[in-house]
Amino acid sequence: MSETMTMNAPLTAADGESLKVKLARERRNKQLKAIALVAPLALFLLLTFLVPIAMLLKRSVDNPEVITYLPQTSAAIAGWDRRGLPSETVFAAMARDLTVAKEQKTVPEISKRLNMDISGFRSLIQRSARKMPLELAPGESVRDHFIAIDERWGDPDHWHVIAKNAKSWTPYYLYSAMDLRETKAGTPELAPEEERAFLSIFGRTLWMSMWITLFSVLLGYPVAYWLANLPARKSNLLMILVLLPFWTSVLVRVASWIVLLQQEGLINSALMGLGIIGEPLQLAFNRTGVYIAMVHILLPFVILPAYSVMKSIPPTYMRAAISLGDHPFAAFWKIYFPQTVAGVAAGALLVFIMCMGYYITPALLGGPQEQMVSYYVAFYTNVTINWGMAAALGSLLLVATMTLYAVYSKLVGANKLSLG
């Protein structure tokens, strides 16, 4: 009888509770335990990694100055038809806003932001603010008075800039970081050639990263192969030599390269002493120096994943291919190499991504022509305090890296990447 029961009714445990419910509870408990174990790290990552990235992305389109410090103007100019000059109300609102700004000493914030779009806006705002509050003659229009203070108020372009920035977000920084500018219609166009800068910097960053990756792979692959095929005792010793640079700070290593590579450095004096060269080679403070130092710093990141993949390939594969009649070199290419691609690709990707964001080595060992995107991020953060620009460059770097990763994983197959 009990058998027919179990056939029709849901299965129950000995205490009469449904088995499904019991199982679900058990599973939930396990999940909760797993979440509790991961939670501290997840929280840490959220606060130190995800939140800053989100803030960076927001910063790159953030545009608070005009809407915060010129609130009435921002509201009034929304109704402007963008033809001719704005109406009297807008001028009046501007007068009130500037009066408040003068009292609260926020004039520099406004003028700095507007000056980015049209240079000279700073002096215009400052001069006008000094004249606030307005003392109008009876019947005099605010507009005429403003134009009397400075005739630039009569130029609609300046009002277009205010109208454009009367929103809490702007594509201005992102456009600038891509050498674009906004037309009056609001569409992006390429900036005139003499004003372009960042496209070539991004191009240079990619180009240099590509070469550094290529050199690292070309130099790292044979070393990894050698290490993987040595007896364990020797390869462990040599592996320590590969890892040794990791124990020294990057700054120290770059400084040592300067000592070695500079005009009167060790390499040049040695070569000249031996009579191989007549005058010192230019090795530091140019692209050669950056390549040498960066390949040196990033080489272990190729060697390690390649080594771990090679270590897992038994020698019998090569032997099998040779016994089947293939020449050892051809067998290496056809049988061994394809099996190492996953590791080498992972290493190369790692090196490339690290190159894209590298700052210290080009900054110390390169000339002006070797500075990469991260240098300008630092420049805008530390020197000009233009966080919008710094954030926009950073965001674009992030997007470029993620795009490359996507393309790369499409080509190689992300599931095939092996970091060892």
Added chain:
Amino acid sequence: MGNSTPASDALVSFRGVQKSYDGESLIVKHLDLDIRRGEFLTMLGPSGSGKTTCLMMLAGFETPTHGEIRLDGQLLNNVPPHKRNIGMVFQNYALFPHMTVAENLAYPLTLRKMNKSEIAERVKKALGMVKLDALAHRYPGQMSGGQQQRVALARALVFEPQLVLMDEPLGALDKQLREHMQLEIKHIHENLGITVVYVTHDQGEALTMSDRVAVFKDGVIQQIDAANVLYEAPVNSFVANFIGENNTLHGEVVDVAGQHCAVRLASGEVVKASAICVGRNGEPTSMSIRPERVRLNRLAEACENRLKAKLAEFIYFGDHVRLRLDVAGQSGFMVKVPVGELDSSWKTGDMLDVGWMARDIRALDSAIVSH
């Protein structure tokens, strides 16, 4: 079967081959070996006995330190491995993981510049031979160990080499599959008429499959013979103990007369044995007898040698029972008794009569073999 192969019949011949890795010790001490055309020869021995090194020298992955190896009369010493045209099967299968089964099989054929239709035909035939027709487009990673080993076998045979080397090819498979594959490899060998050199440390495998087995120890072939000869007539105590189950009785030679000798055990009894490998009177010897050759009680009456033994243990095996006996003061003497012949009145501690024929017990060298 002896070792007197006419040279014309030999496909492979090793002459005075020695191999050392470190220049101090020889891993292969001295090898003279002829492998006959069409023969299934197994190199059997414990690890480190030099059998794999011999195979690798034949394949060309190791070079002999001294001596010469010939294949079909041609000196191999300076022929690189990829030009030897020898098929090889490895223990870990060594199937190329980034190629499908069909691509793996086509690999040696493409190298031999065959045209596409011929390659397809040969691949199909080879897969049919190992009964894997349906799996041509799988990758090795998607197959079981047994299937992978069959593919490896097919790949070593697909280019029709006259010699195929197998380096412990079944070592990674479980027992049942291994026994199945042993028969399959044997049948393939019989059908194709190729020459196979097979390396293993599993004596059961060697006995099942081979025409001849070469037993290696310390870089020297101890005995090379057909399986039944190795089992029934081992020439020294190493072979007797390595192949199959064996009982050893230690004693001292008291008289050698023609093919037979008399040996005195430590307990004082004298046993008549076949003199195979004994020294002069007074020298120690260890005698070897297979468990199934020992007779008990009534059956022992007709035997030339009869001793008293104490029954120490019953070990049940389903189809037969093994009795562990203490014979002449030496323990660990095993006797196999079919279940039907077991006397139900026997208990541990009973004294039994054990007996055997003089031709079944072989007096050999006294080397003490540790298991």
